[in-house]
């Protein structure tokens with residue numbers, strides 16, 4: 097696995113702090129786009145994030161440190177899927193992630209459409225059988241298939257549910273789903289924090305704490321940027337109203353840290369860069385660095 101140098105790696109950092117061997121954190125790009133249903137462009141997500149990340153500051157005032165120089169962040173060359181799609185594409189990603197986990201790296205996988213997340217989740221689950229999943233999304237992605245494809249971005253969590261205990265899945269921000277999905281959630285005890293329930297005050301003022309309380313101690317996070325409100329995240333395939341803002345979201349990661357729980361892996365998907373909404377790329381790059389800052393001791 098070759099790494100990208102300062103002219104294109106995450107945060108634009110020198111070799112000393114971005115070579116694979118000495119870096120704890122590894123950014124793996126999976127620019128997979130095959131089953132897009134509404135807006136396209138998710139395949140450009142990783143490149144957009146990496147480009148914008150050059151403008152993210154190394155220093156984080158909250159943790160008072162430069163995490164990238166403390167731990168090292170390596171950026172791997174993007175996966176070339178060739179003609180591979182669906183299950184075959186997922187296998188490539190899972191092998192790469194597993195290899196990095198074998199080296200005890202903290203892996204951040206960048207999509208691409210949400211389909212890809214099944215792979216890093218499977219790889220992390222093999223290493224951390226006690227983990228739970230924290231899933232940020234406007235959609236629950238629990239349709240058994242969508243447009244005749246079981247490996248659709250709209251079905252990724254249905255694939256995960258085939259090998260992962262559903263009562264250890266916590267979904268946040270859901271606001272667009274079909275009835276079949278809502279039935280699946282009830283029957284299989286998926287913990288779903290619907291956007292409407294949060295806004296109606298069902299969880300009180302500190303809804304973020306309720307999310308954290310429902311999580312186990314070891315957490316894998318999959319983050320679809322369409323969880324955010326379209327006002328701050330227009331650059332995504334299916335932007336849905338009644339979304340969430342940046343700070344109220346970071347609060348969840350603050351509370352995870354405070355509770356002594358641990359994020360052990362992350363993927364960020366569905367950014368579809370747009371020249372009219374450049375801030376979305378930067379928002380996503382900052383989100384990733386902030387989560388890393390709050391998750392890694």
Ligand SMILES: [Mn+2]
Nearest residue numbers: 234235320322
């Ligand atoms: Mn989504």
